[in-house]
Amino acid sequence: MAAWFGASLLLDWLTPVDFDGAAHVSLRESDARLKLEALLAWELRNLLELLDGISRRLLLPLQGLLAQSEARDKLARLVQYTLLMINGLVVALGGPAAAARLRAVMRPLADARQTGRWLKGVAPLLALRGELAACASASRFGAAAPRDRLEAAPAIASKLALLGYFLLDHVVWLQKARVLGGEASRTSRRSLRLLAAVHACSLLHAGMRVARHNEAEVRAQLAAVVRGGARPSTSQELRLAARELLRELMLLVQAAHTSHLVRTHDSLVGFLGMCTGLEDVGRLWRRARESVSAG
Numbered sequence: 001m002a003a004w005f006g007a008s009l010l011l012d013w014l015t016p017v018d019f020d021g022a023a024h025v026s027l028r029e030s031d032a033r034l035k036l037e038a039l040l041a042w043e044l045r046n047l048l049e050l051l052d053g054i055s056r057r058l059l060l061p062l063q064g065l066l067a068q069s070e071a072r073d074k075l076a077r078l079v080q081y082t083l084l085m086i087n088g089l090v091v092a093l094g095g096p097a098a099a100a101r102l103r104a105v106m107r108p109l110a111d112a113r114q115t116g117r118w119l120k121g122v123a124p125l126l127a128l129r130g131e132l133a134a135c136a137s138a139s140r141f142g143a144a145a146p147r148d149r150l151e152a153a154p155a156i157a158s159k160l161a162l163l164g165y166f167l168l169d170h171v172v173w174l175q176k177a178r179v180l181g182g183e184a185s186r187t188s189r190r191s192l193r194l195l196a197a198v199h200a201c202s203l204l205h206a207g208m209r210v211a212r213h214n215e216a217e218v219r220a221q222l223a224a225v226v227r228g229g230a231r232p233s234t235s236q237e238l239r240l241a242a243r244e245l246l247r248e249l250m251l252l253v254q255a256a257h258t259s260h261l262v263r264t265h266d267s268l269v270g271f272l273g274m275c276t277g278l279e280d281v282g283r284l285w286r287r288a289r290e291s292v293s294a295g
Helices: 002-014 036-066 069-093 096-116 122-140 146-176 184-213 215-227 236-258 266-294
Strands: none
Touching (some): 036 069, 036 266, 069 096, 069 266, 096 146, 146 184, 184 236, 236 266
16 A cells, blocks of 8 residues: 555656546446556656657757867866865865765876866867967968057967977876986976966956947946946946856966966865856756757
8 A cells, every 4th residue: 555655646746747547447447447547548648758858958969068078177176176176175174084085086086187178279279370370361461460469479378388388298198107317297387388378368368358348338337436326237248257257266266276377265266166166067968958859
């Protein structure tokens, strides 16, 4: 009896909307729909509909997400910085044994991400070619103003620094595998400093773009703050630009901490890494869902 009651509760939980207890009152006991086989087939159809909805909304987008190497790297980065935040809190609270176990998980995770970064320098190399081609084309036709060239300089510098980062990152991997000589930790610190330079240049470039393309709106916002009046509504373009500025600033703090340029705290850097990681994973998740919907 108890087993039958539990099974009934489970079936009602699986199909809470379709179940109507009053519908069975008017049926005769000899009705074919009340036979065990018919009831099980009905519940099976409802269960399949539930699983189909779960597949379309969760499993298929997740499959598409995990099929991308970038998405797997971003998920691993999110876990890595979450563990870093927990590690900082554990160290602050005085738990050396737990912190050692966390670091034992973080090290192989970082090594796995490093293996997945092989040949990722192709993307910044193509982006650098595009930046240089745009500058050469503008200069050829006399369209490049000094302000344009000044704005292009940090973008080109960030691409060059990113290429250097990937090159040194591959050297670190080879040193860990004992294919090349040298101290892997020292080379790793140099590569992370190049990554900090990447985000510093990107932050400067994003700030220059905001100052150029949203100068009037920024001035209006600042004037409203100074006067203490009502602030005008912010355009979507300025909100996206401010979000990009904040993102680059958070990435710069993370890179400066991990490269020992400016040490802050593991919990702060881990929290910032979680924020940027969630944004990256969310962007890739939305793309995967759109791909499933379009297919």
